[in-house]
Amino acid sequence: MKTSILTVGSNRANLELLSQQLQKEGYEVLSVASLEELDQTIQEKKNITIALIDLSGFDERIWDRCEELRKAKTPFIVISPQRSPLIQRDSMKHGASGLLVKPLGIKELMEYIHTLLGE
């Protein structure tokens, strides 16, 4: 079975690019662009191996969803629009496995995911 990655972000162009890159690497990708879509995905208990959450465009409610993911034992990486100690602290507090700052290097992102998946 293919590894399934959930990508969360409000910018569809970002989601599209991210999907393309992940699919190129052989992952199955599920993208959601709003909190509602994310809620639905979490409720449906889909088989998600790992989640990538781009914070841009979301408010603090995103941290509640991060908690949900943590409860569901789904590892997730937070993607931040800027290098910020506050975001770093909150990400860790809500269970993030890592924090990446945009723009991401494609190679670095893939290495990070591989490491997280133990590949």
Place this chain on the structure above:
Amino acid sequence: MPRKQKESKKIDARVSTGIVGLDEIMNQGLVSQRVYLTRGGPGSGKSTLGLHFLTAGASKDEKVLFITLGEPESQVRKNAQGIGFDLNGVNFLDLAPTPEFFTEAGGYDIFSSAEVERGPTTQKIKEEVERIKPTRIFVDSATQFRYLSTDAFQFRKQMLALARYLTEQGATVVLSSEGSDEAPDDDLQFLCDGVISLETGPDGRKISVTKLRGSDFRGGAQSMRLGNKGMEVFPRLVPEAYTKEYIAEPIASGVPELDELLHGGLERGTVTIIGGPTGVGKTTLGLQFMKEAAGRGERSVVYTFEEGRQTMLKRCMGINIPVRDMIERKTLSIVQVEPLHYTPDELASMVRQEVEEENARIVMIDSTSGYGLSLGSGDLLSHLRALTQYLKNMGVTTILISETEAIMGELRATEVGASHLADNIVFLRYLEIAGEIRRAIGVLKKRTSSFEKTLREFEITRYGLKVGEPLTGLRGILSGGITFGKMSED
């Protein structure tokens, strides 16, 4: 062609830039299958230069490619049409951002543009180059490639690879770059085979070639104009580069007394200053030589800096100099030079065209002070020296009209310090004789022959110029206090 270019050392096959003056300073154009950089600020003419380069190839049925990364193709076409370029034979690869880039569907920030776009951009260039097989490529602007590289080292490496790829495909490439102090483009200058810099200064637009691998080139800033003909380059005149065989015969004025005074006339390939106060008849005297030359079918040109063309025409008709007929028969051209419109190099280019293409044999600059005032700042005497030296080398008889401020008083040949340029100095003076203002003409210097040392009376009548018999017994000619008196009485 009458001129011989001494600097014609052909090394490799040359590709014309499409701009005559630029080809001239680059020793007949770009060396083919190399990469050149044209750099300058916004509006400096980089794209115009590129359009000249491409259309010069397209007009010879060469395959040419315009790769645009900034302005969209439609905008480039519209701008080009505005300055008269025919882009029919020009292929475009439009890599400029589309309007969708700014909508949600197109704007992204998750990865850097270098990560996302380098691959597709390179692929598109490769596909188009292999499909069209262009011999000329213009990339506007290469600065955009910086955003497709993660760092300066990557940029240099990628640009080197691109340059190598394009030239190996058989193309001569011109890249544009918006180099500035804030965003230097030294890396591009290093990797390109030639660098053409464009700038605008207090003396107008300038173009300079600062590097040209494998070829000689003329250094220094040259005048450039951007107008409705696109870009025109006016290289600084290098008189030594031009020579012509000619017989240094005197050309007569057609007024026997005047020719006697000058012992035959003014020789070809000489420079004559006609000096004198306002209204004394300097221009008319110069035009008299042109009238006589027209009778022999020779062409003359007057560059008038002060008097309007129409005024000059009207005035000449009133004193039996048939300027309208002369103009009709193409034995005369009167060019009114608008103040501060041309640089000295542009004027020199106009003069060269007259001499080399229209075979003008007499050139008159009316006047030297007007030349100085109209052509702006800079080293005007050195420009005037180059121009007169060029005309001498080409066997042209040059007349410089020089107005002296004092109506009477001590004689000065010229007010602009140009007398050293002259082979001949002819002066006109007002005389007060028995309470009446009269005019006199004399010769102060004549390098190539002897001349009459006395003054003669000079009159402008409706029948033309009249020069009288030698005025003997005049004293105080040079000091201005002219009186009649015999030398023996001193």
